[in-house]
Amino acid sequence: MEWIAWIVASLFFAVAFLGLIYPVIPSVLFVIGGFLLYGLIDTFSSMGWLFWTIQILFTILLFGADTLANLFGIKRFGGSDAGGWGSTIGLLIGPFVIPVAGILVGPFLGAVIAELVITRSGFKQALRSGIGSLVGFLTSVIVKAAVMIVMIGIFIFFVT
Incomplete structure (x- = not known):
């Protein structure tokens, strides 16, 4: 049964990493x-309270890092809350409208459009906000991937 457990867990981990490209997939929930x-x-015998405490702390870190990295990128480049919301909407819609490039184009366009339409920012400022959303998003993806690799590494350490 152990090999079946490894296959199932590995499939869930693969879906979690797919969630880095398609953010509607809750990556960390698939890892858990x-x-x-x-x-x-x-068996759960090798996954005691220490294992679950560590994993819960990493899960909280992932949720926080995801949100903060995007907002920090936009704010750092002078964007507004509207740019942040536009970026988030673009992040959710982009990958479905433009399958591969949408993951980058969606947040960028979402932030730019929100800055132009809602806050009436100038085009230059809207572009800066869009660039900030890309920086924040890419930072978030890198951090999430690294944390998920650590989580899976800890899992392998505990169960083997």
């Missing part, structure tokens, strides 16, 4: 889901 399904199929 992989842990839970492994435990249900094989």
